[in-house]
Amino acid sequence: MTRTDLNPHSRVGVWLQGLALLISALLSGCQSPLQALQDQALIRHQHLEVIHTPTFPLMLGMPSPAPVSPRLRVYLEGDGHAWATSRQPSLDPSPLNLMMAKLAFSDPTPSVYLARPCQFVSTQACTPLMWTDRRFSPEVLASLDHALDQIKARLGNQDFELVGYSGGAALALLLASRRDDIAQVQTLAGNLSPRQWVALHDLRPLTGSLEPLDERQRLAHVRQRHFVGSEDRVVPPPLLDRYRRALGEARCVQSIVVPGARHGEGLEQAWRTWRNQPIACQP
Structure with a gap:
């Protein structure tokens, strides 16, 4: 009978090779959010840089060379990894899901990606309050407002289109x-x-945060299109209905419910289909 078993030394060698592959796989799975963002930027020929504002430094991603257009689309990041558990804030709010960066980097329309304060780049002002209760605070809004001023001065665009994901939507409305x-x-x-x-x-209320509907009179005149997943349990469709009712008489507010989509999942195709379509207005 011919034996085909490996000898002990060969078995050790195979085991070590398998262990090395396992360690490599684990390390690749432990990639930091910043490293993941840098990889996406490299793949899509995007340039990453930090914009310094009086309140927070912000991560900006844009094509290389920089886009030149009368109107610039700004993809504004969501709340990111704000909570480690239901009761414990995370130590780093950088998003683990890079959907917004991927959408921005693959958009043929002149676009840039703008992260929220304390995402990908930190400072002494970055405390858990800034991505929990105060995520929509005046200082957070001021940093994004200042960043838009810098982008406009640098790229020379006349106006902006803001695209906000999750909590980034509230800040987009507040900026508008x-x-x-x-x-x-x-x-x-x-x-x-x-x-x-x-x-x-x-x-509990988000103490220290601003509320877009407090500015409903101005927002009623802003063109808006809102996408929500039919299976979204974080921001369910009824919230969109409540917002529209509270906004009052607004002619140019369009709602799109995406069948089967959840929070941050399943929205991409609908976005690519509708992103450049004119927003419908009521007569």
């Missing part, structure tokens, strides 16, 4: 309520009203 150069706002799984959102989920 205070600036005169926001042509339109589109949102993906957007938290359009933090006040209504915490009430729906029976959460």
